[in-house]
Amino acid sequence: MEYKVSFITDFLRNNSSGLYIAIEGIDGSGKTTQAKLLTDFFKEKKHPVVFTHEPTRKGLIGKLIHSVLQAKMNIPSVALQYLFCADRAVHQEQVIVPSLEEGKIVVSDRCFWSAIAYGIADRKSENVANTAEIFTVAQSVLSMYHQFMLPDITFFMDIPLNAAIHRLGDMNKGKEIYEKSDMLHRIKKGYDWMLKEFPKEFVMINGTKSVEEIQIEIRKIVGEKLK
Numbered sequence: 001m002e003y004k005v006s007f008i009t010d011f012l013r014n015n016s017s018g019l020y021i022a023i024e025g026i027d028g029s030g031k032t033t034q035a036k037l038l039t040d041f042f043k044e045k046k047h048p049v050v051f052t053h054e055p056t057r058k059g060l061i062g063k064l065i066h067s068v069l070q071a072k073m074n075i076p077s078v079a080l081q082y083l084f085c086a087d088r089a090v091h092q093e094q095v096i097v098p099s100l101e102e103g104k105i106v107v108s109d110r111c112f113w114s115a116i117a118y119g120i121a122d123r124k125s126e127n128v129a130n131t132a133e134i135f136t137v138a139q140s141v142l143s144m145y146h147q148f149m150l151p152d153i154t155f156f157m158d159i160p161l162n163a164a165i166h167r168l169g170d171m172n173k174g175k176e177i178y179e180k181s182d183m184l185h186r187i188k189k190g191y192d193w194m195l196k197e198f199p200k201e202f203v204m205i206n207g208t209k210s211v212e213e214i215q216i217e218i219r220k221i222v223g224e225k226l227k
């Protein structure tokens with residue numbers, strides 16, 4: 001028997017004096033490099049800044065997630081989604097919100113948007129391109145993130161799949177469960193759907209440009225926001 005359930009997800013906006021910046025993208029898109037460079041920039045300027053990362057990989061929940069990502073432990077994907085959400089809830093309450101309230105800049109390598117893209121990819125059905133199915137998965141993931149805070153700016157590192165796969169190979173990565181070519185194809189589809197549905201929430205960055213060029217672009221956009 002099927003039941004139709006619909007709901008509205010409410011996100012919180014940051015009303016404090018701090019600035020919440022997130023960088024999103026598929027594995028190998030260069031987000032960590034850019035997030036760290038942006039953090040260094042603010043440190044040099046002596047502007048209070050916190051670099052952080054989701055999943056946290058810290059504490060009991062973070063460590064559990066890490067074990068699953070490294071395929072040392074296998075749990076159903078829905079259970080993994082709840083772990084990610086629990087990790088983010090603690091992270092938001094203990095790191096993000098207090099830092100923003102202290103007027104700091106928070107630079108986060110990923111935020112809850114990853115949950116939608118990776119949640120869609122986790123759906124084992126071959127039908128991952130089916131819009132109705134994607135919508136159902138996205139809704140169920142979004143329902144978990146009700147009342148979470150949206151970043152003030154979310155940069156999306158846009159790079160072709162082949163470039164990401166190539167980079168992961170160069171970095172000698174590809175050991176985690178999502179860093180496999182077939183998975184990355186599905187994750188990309190998840191992000192594509194999300195970018196189409198929530199276009200106002202993302203600042204698109206051409207991730208094929210040089211590290212320096214991208215960083216200049218990101219700093220310029222953040223600088224405008226800080227004015």
Ligand code: DGP
Binds near residue numbers: 027055109110118119
């Ligand atoms: P990173 O340290 O940026 O490589 O992120 C860890 C991995 O976890 C990466 O492959 C993306 C994935 N990930 C991040 N957030 C979520 C989530 O909420 N759900 C799922 N299923 N995967 C996620």
